Amino acid sequence: MSDPAVTHTDPQPGLTGFVSDWSSDKTAFKTASWGKAMIWIFLLSDTFIFSCFLIAYMTVRMSTTEAWPNPSEVFALEIGGVHMPLILIAIMTFVLISSSGTMAMAVNFGYRRDRVKTTVLMLLTAALGATFVGMQAFEWTKLISEGVRPWENPWGAPQFGSVFFMITGFHGTHVTIGVIFLLLMARKVWRGDFDTGKKGFFTSRKGRWEIVEITGLYWHFVDLVWVFIFALFYLW
Amino acid sequence: MVDATHGPDAHAAEFPDVELYHPRSWWTRYVFSQDAKVIAIQYASTALAIGMLALVLSWLMRMQLAFPGFLTFIDAAAYYQFITMHGMIMVIYLITALFLGGFGNYLIPLMLGARDMVFPYVNMLSYWTYLLAVLVLVASWFTPGGPTGAGWTLYPPQAILSNTPGQESGIVLMLVSLILFVIGFTMGGLNYIVTVLQGRTRGMTLMRMPLTVWGIFIATVMAMLAFPALFVACVMMLFDKLLGTSFFMPALVEMGELLPHDGGSPILFQHLFWFFGHPEVYIVALPAFGIVSDLISTHARKNIFGYRMMVWAIVIIGALSFVVWAHHMYVSGMNPYFGFFFAVTTLIIAVPTAIKVYNWVLTLWRGDIHLNPPMLFALAFIVTFVNGGLTGLFLGNVVVDVPLSDTMFVVAHFHMVMGVAPILVIFGAIYHWYPKITGRMLDNTLAHLHFWVTFLGAYLIFFPMHYLGIMGVPRRYFESGDISFQPPSAHDLNIFITVMALIVGAAQLVFVFNLIWSIRHGKPSGGNPWRATTLEWQTPETPPVHGNFGRELPVVYRWAYDYSVPGAAEDFIPQNQPGTNPPHSEAPKKRRGAKS
Ligand code: HEM
Numbered sequence: 001m002s003d004p005a006v007t008h009t010d011p012q013p014g015l016t017g018f019v020s021d022w023s024s025d026k027t028a029f030k031t032a033s034w035g036k037a038m039i040w041i042f043l044l045s046d047t048f049i050f051s052c053f054l055i056a057y058m059t060v061r062m063s064t065t066e067a068w069p070n071p072s073e074v075f076a077l078e079i080g081g082v083h084m085p086l087i088l089i090a091i092m093t094f095v096l097i098s099s100s101g102t103m104a105m106a107v108n109f110g111y112r113r114d115r116v117k118t119t120v121l122m123l124l125t126a127a128l129g130a131t132f133v134g135m136q137a138f139e140w141t142k143l144i145s146e147g148v149r150p151w152e153n154p155w156g157a158p159q160f161g162s163v164f165f166m167i168t169g170f171h172g173t174h175v176t177i178g179v180i181f182l183l184l185m186a187r188k189v190w191r192g193d194f195d196t197g198k199k200g201f202f203t204s205r206k207g208r209w210e211i212v213e214i215t216g217l218y219w220h221f222v223d224l225v226w227v228f229i230f231a232l233f234y235l236w
Numbered sequence: 237m238v239d240a241t242h243g244p245d246a247h248a249a250e251f252p253d254v255e256l257y258h259p260r261s262w263w264t265r266y267v268f269s270q271d272a273k274v275i276a277i278q279y280a281s282t283a284l285a286i287g288m289l290a291l292v293l294s295w296l297m298r299m300q301l302a303f304p305g306f307l308t309f310i311d312a313a314a315y316y317q318f319i320t321m322h323g324m325i326m327v328i329y330l331i332t333a334l335f336l337g338g339f340g341n342y343l344i345p346l347m348l349g350a351r352d353m354v355f356p357y358v359n360m361l362s363y364w365t366y367l368l369a370v371l372v373l374v375a376s377w378f379t380p381g382g383p384t385g386a387g388w389t390l391y392p393p394q395a396i397l398s399n400t401p402g403q404e405s406g407i408v409l410m411l412v413s414l415i416l417f418v419i420g421f422t423m424g425g426l427n428y429i430v431t432v433l434q435g436r437t438r439g440m441t442l443m444r445m446p447l448t449v450w451g452i453f454i455a456t457v458m459a460m461l462a463f464p465a466l467f468v469a470c471v472m473m474l475f476d477k478l479l480g481t482s483f484f485m486p487a488l489v490e491m492g493e494l495l496p497h498d499g500g501s502p503i504l505f506q507h508l509f510w511f512f513g514h515p516e517v518y519i520v521a522l523p524a525f526g527i528v529s530d531l532i533s534t535h536a537r538k539n540i541f542g543y544r545m546m547v548w549a550i551v552i553i554g555a556l557s558f559v560v561w562a563h564h565m566y567v568s569g570m571n572p573y574f575g576f577f578f579a580v581t582t583l584i585i586a587v588p589t590a591i592k593v594y595n596w597v598l599t600l601w602r603g604d605i606h607l608n609p610p611m612l613f614a615l616a617f618i619v620t621f622v623n624g625g626l627t628g629l630f631l632g633n634v635v636v637d638v639p640l641s642d643t644m645f646v647v648a649h650f651h652m653v654m655g656v657a658p659i660l661v662i663f664g665a666i667y668h669w670y671p672k673i674t675g676r677m678l679d680n681t682l683a684h685l686h687f688w689v690t691f692l693g694a695y696l697i698f699f700p701m702h703y704l705g706i707m708g709v710p711r712r713y714f715e716s717g718d719i720s721f722q723p724p725s726a727h728d729l730n731i732f733i734t735v736m737a738l739i740v741g742a743a744q745l746v747f748v749f750n751l752i753w754s755i756r757h758g759k760p761s762g763g764n765p766w767r768a769t770t771l772e773w774q775t776p777e778t779p780p781v782h783g784n785f786g787r788e789l790p791v792v793y794r795w796a797y798d799y800s801v802p803g804a805a806e807d808f809i810p811q812n813q814p815g816t817n818p819p820h821s822e823a824p825k826k827r828r829g830a831k832s
């Protein structure tokens with residue numbers, strides 16, 4: 001007679017494994033802790049938020065009565081006398097993607113319980129993220145000084161400015177939250193909270209190494225969203 | 237449905253994740269509590285309190301419709317503010333919050349054999365954010381211009397134009413409050429979903445979960461995917477209002493003046509709103525479906541008919557409800573092919589829904605029906621839901637909807653299906669679980685009084701409205717004046733409806749009295765007054781204490797519906813009772829021909 005509590009123990013491959021995981025007791029995802037399951041579901045919900053923003057943007061762009069300004073021109077910079085379309089955005093994208101790389105390495109060292117390397121890589125990721133936000137601030141300032149406002153801009157459809165500030169602002173907020181979170185968690189890694197299981201200040205739960213990976217999932221998500229914003233807003 | 241037995245060492249290891257927070261002071265125990273049961277009660281009391289406001293508003297509206305000019309403080313602006321606040325509070329701040337925040341928090345951990353939600357701290361934040369949202373909403377009564385009168389759908393452009401009541405600040409507070417609600421809900425929703433997926437006790441497989449949990453679970457998943465659209469719509473409308481953007485605002489002339497807006501799309505808002513709004517109907521309906529299934533099975537002492545089908549119907553309804561939203565926009569105009577598509581998907585939802593109704597009826601069939609208050613409310617729900625569902629089939633068709641749209645027929649339809657029906661389940665559920673929450677029974681006589689007045693009264697209120705609607709009486713009208721197509725009898729009917737509404741309202745006061753009075757004076761209930769099988773009734777203490785299940789978590793050996801098993805010592809076998817059913821056990825029979 002089998003134990004009702006354990007429908008199976010080892011993960012099975014393919015569809016069978018999927019079905020037996022889902023129909024088993026205790027957990028549906030055998031390898032995911034509570035925290036990881038939570039962040040995945042949160043990200044799914046957040047995906048819907050960003051999708052709504054982007055779909056709304058596309059609708060507005062198609063329905064507006066005035067011409068849409070040309071993003072390659074709007075986001076061009078003169079560097080050393082050379083006119084470079086989208087150069088800043090390209091650099092920003094590069095920075096953010098690189099930060100995903102450092103984050104992935106941080107997670108890797110987190111698994112190996114390497115406090116020093118994990119801390120350094122998390123700080124590096126945070127620094128890249130902060131650079132991204134800084135460049136975004138520069139971009140905002142430049143556009144504002146050129147007369148772009150949420151309700152108008154010198155080149156065409158007023159929704160251009162609205163969408164720009166709203167979507168990049170919302171994404172920038174995500175990055176900023178990520179940076180703050182990275183700094184806080186880097187401090188905990190450094191102090192060794194996750195080795196001693198020190199309790200969190202608010203949650204009074206034991207700190208765990210997996211938080212590094214959870215932070216990483218969030219960070220990669222924010223990165224991925226940027227790719228869509230880049231493609232749909234700047235390149236279209 | 238005992239599919240396995242097992243040895244005595246079942247209680248051995250708990251999850252490594254489990255780590256219970258222990259409150260140390262009065263404040264962390266009762267106010268800033270992280271215990272899902274306390275949070276549930278906080279959610280429920282807040283929701284019921286704000287719901288009373290919405291109820292009072294409905295009386296005021298009915299007074300105005302029946303006796304125009306009698307209450308002098310109701311002018312057109314006030315009437316629209318009442319409508320808006322009534323609708324929004326009822327749908328979101330009462331029913332959604334009560335089903336998911338209230339029942340979800342109370343029942344999910346208890347029914348699944350968990351000690352608490354998986355992230356108690358986040359769960360606590362969820363409640364306080366919800367409370368903040370409610371306070372912001374209420375605050376709009378005290379700002380210049382009062383709350384918004386845009387209708388609960390908040391359609392732009394009119395929602396933020398200068399002649400709409402509450403456009404000074406009411407609309408802003410409404411949008412902020414909704415955004416807060418979504419944020420608060422997300423924190424709670426993560427808990428409900430992860431607890432169901434990852435926090436069950438030993439032996440509690442997904443297919444042994446009580447249908448209540450299934451309903452709340454799927455509704456929460458839907459809410460996590462539908463509320464984003466509301467969130468985005470609110471953010472964009474806030475920008476339109478505060479920053480002067482034109483997401484939803486086309487070029488407009490108002491009072492001879494060209495507004496500074498240009499090129500926005502009001503239809504975009506409608507799409508976003510209804511992408512949230514239609515799933516919202518099922519967010520309040522699915523928990524009701526689940527709860528009703530359990531009430532019926534328990535109080536008819538029979539296993540639920542077609543458990544698997546019930547689960548799949550819930551899942552399919554949840555999925556389909558994301559592709560029907562534009563049936564609310566037939567009169568906004570759309571490509572006829574789209575209208576066709578949305579009409580078809582809308583009608584298809586009737587199939588899984590009908591399956592559920594049949595299964596409820598078949599569960600009742602030859603059951604040992606105890607007509608106690610929870611059962612009465614459950615039966616009333618079935619009737620009412622079928623009724624509202626049928627008019628829904630009418631309205632789902634474009635050609636029928638277009639003339640009926642914006643008439644009292646629609647008001648009657650949605651009150652039946654998403655107003656009265658879920659509220660009946662909420663009542664039934666409160667009568668059912670109150671003994672577990674307080675350890676005392678609610679007074680039976682008052683309960684019967686409450687039931688009959690509410691049930692019959694609701695029909696007397698909303699049935700005539702169908703007729704009014706077919707006659708063409710419009711919805712959202714402050715006063716109908718002398719409209720020739722409306723015979724005088726329509727007015728008499730209006731007076732009748734209003735009197736009924738006041739009586740039904742008074743019956744709710746009886747209910748509230750019963751709730752408060754019985755906390756101290758109710759008959760002690762014992763741990764399992766309904767002789768039910770699910771885990772929340774098997775707790776060592778009633779009301780359950782912190783940690784829910786004493787030293788060891790229960791282990792689950794069977795599904796939730798082992799009622800009247802032939803040969804068993806009692807007519808119910810709790811889910812945590814080990815062993816197979818008695819040897820000659822025939823029932824609960826698997827459906828003939830079904831492999832499962
Ligand atoms: C005794 C119970 C109730 C009465 C007497 C009542 C009465 C009314 C009245 C008179 C209106 C305005 C109709 C019009 O002129 O357009 C209305 C609108 C509405 N009610 Fe109720 N109601 C009740 C319960 C509920 C419940 C439980 C819900 C929960 C879903 C609800 C949701 C709504 C909504 C969404 C609207 C539409 C608001 C709008 O048009 O913006 N009502 N109700």
Ligand SMILES: [Cu+2]
Pocket residue numbers: 513514517560561563564
């Ligand atoms: Cu709908």
